[in-house]
Amino acid sequence: MNTVDPHSNEHSEPRDKNREANAIRGLMTASAKMREEIAKVIVGQEEVVEQILIAMLCKGHCLLVGVPGLAKTLLVSTVAQLLHLSFRRIQFTPDLMPSDITGTDILQDDPETGKKIFQFMPGPLFTHILLADEINRTPPKTQAALLEAMQERHVTVGTNTYRLPAPFFVLATQNPIEQEGTYPLPEAQLDRFMFNTIVKYPSAEQELEILVRTSSNMQQHLSAILNDKQILAMQDVVSKVPVAEHVFKYARDLARATRPDEPEASRFIKQYVSWGAGPRAGQNMIAGAKARALLHGRFHATSADIKAVAHPVLRHRIVTTFQADSEGLSTDDVITRLLKEVKMPLDNLAEHAVV
Numbered sequence: 001m002n003t004v005d006p007h008s009n010e011h012s013e014p015r016d017k018n019r020e021a022n023a024i025r026g027l028m029t030a031s032a033k034m035r036e037e038i039a040k041v042i043v044g045q046e047e048v049v050e051q052i053l054i055a056m057l058c059k060g061h062c063l064l065v066g067v068p069g070l071a072k073t074l075l076v077s078t079v080a081q082l083l084h085l086s087f088r089r090i091q092f093t094p095d096l097m098p099s100d101i102t103g104t105d106i107l108q109d110d111p112e113t114g115k116k117i118f119q120f121m122p123g124p125l126f127t128h129i130l131l132a133d134e135i136n137r138t139p140p141k142t143q144a145a146l147l148e149a150m151q152e153r154h155v156t157v158g159t160n161t162y163r164l165p166a167p168f169f170v171l172a173t174q175n176p177i178e179q180e181g182t183y184p185l186p187e188a189q190l191d192r193f194m195f196n197t198i199v200k201y202p203s204a205e206q207e208l209e210i211l212v213r214t215s216s217n218m219q220q221h222l223s224a225i226l227n228d229k230q231i232l233a234m235q236d237v238v239s240k241v242p243v244a245e246h247v248f249k250y251a252r253d254l255a256r257a258t259r260p261d262e263p264e265a266s267r268f269i270k271q272y273v274s275w276g277a278g279p280r281a282g283q284n285m286i287a288g289a290k291a292r293a294l295l296h297g298r299f300h301a302t303s304a305d306i307k308a309v310a311h312p313v314l315r316h317r318i319v320t321t322f323q324a325d326s327e328g329l330s331t332d333d334v335i336t337r338l339l340k341e342v343k344m345p346l347d348n349l350a351e352h353a354v355v
Helices: 009-041 046-057 072-083 098-102 140-152 204-214 228-239 245-257 267-272 279-295 303-314 322-326 331-341
Strands: 062-065 087-091 103-109 116-122 129-133 154-157 160-163 169-174 195-198 273-275
Touching: 009 046, 009 072, 009 228, 009 279, 046 062, 046 072, 046 169, 046 195, 046 228, 046 279, 046 303, 072 087, 072 129, 072 169, 098 103, 098 140, 098 154, 103 154, 116 160, 140 154, 140 169, 195 303, 228 279, 245 279, 245 303, 245 331, 267 273, 267 322, 267 331, 279 303, 303 331
Parallel strands: 062 169, 062 195, 087 129, 129 169
Antiparallel strands: 103 116, 154 160
């Protein structure tokens, strides 16, 4: 009589697949609820909301660019409420020092020994969701302290290193109008943001609804949907979404096509782009495509997902030439033209997929 080991792979693999399938369904349900709850407070901005959710699921960070009064701060605080995460806001100013955001060592009395000891006092960086308001208004030294924390997920003060809480998600804002008294982020630091998200003006119908809502005293009560452990589990699920080889190649081709020195670069790129996107752009397009696929109810990433996240991934990684600026061509114009020139492969769902 044959016996089967209950701990064998034959039984564990179906259980693992069922567990992942349930996690994916839970993610889809939670994201749909979040969109409904956000719509109670924020009118429109569906594309911005989706990009924020995608970045969060990919362990990335977002740079929100928009004029004042478009509810960027309200959107971030609303997301924090729905996710049951800690939330801090830092208003960046020219006199802000790195220790103001990272924290510092304070000299205090030890009640047991009576001696003076240094005790670390955490700064506002120690939170799950951080809103860095007008990040380009603070000097490069403070910007670098924030961006190092974004990349390394820890803060070093003196000789000690302190881990930041997980998940850790930064939403930074910039005003595209006023440039006087600002410190623009260098391209190397911009590259640490997964998305550069443009917050646009509302439509006429949406603006009318905003006026109606804000003129009443009705309060919207939001309930938390996800906690930190659930978000970390969902981030793990996103990383396991299968991606076909032709989708990887499409992301690679888009990134390489932005570089004017590459042989495959078109005449248009050589004329209007001085510096193109690096390999991190392709990595972020793949990660964004995985998260977007799940948010749209699919278990695999497609070329269409790559195309959908191309603008927010590439717009801050392309440097246009003086000729492009003189002709009024923005990086978005360049990307739109690029998406037409680089052939998007057709998705064959039966094709073998790799993770």
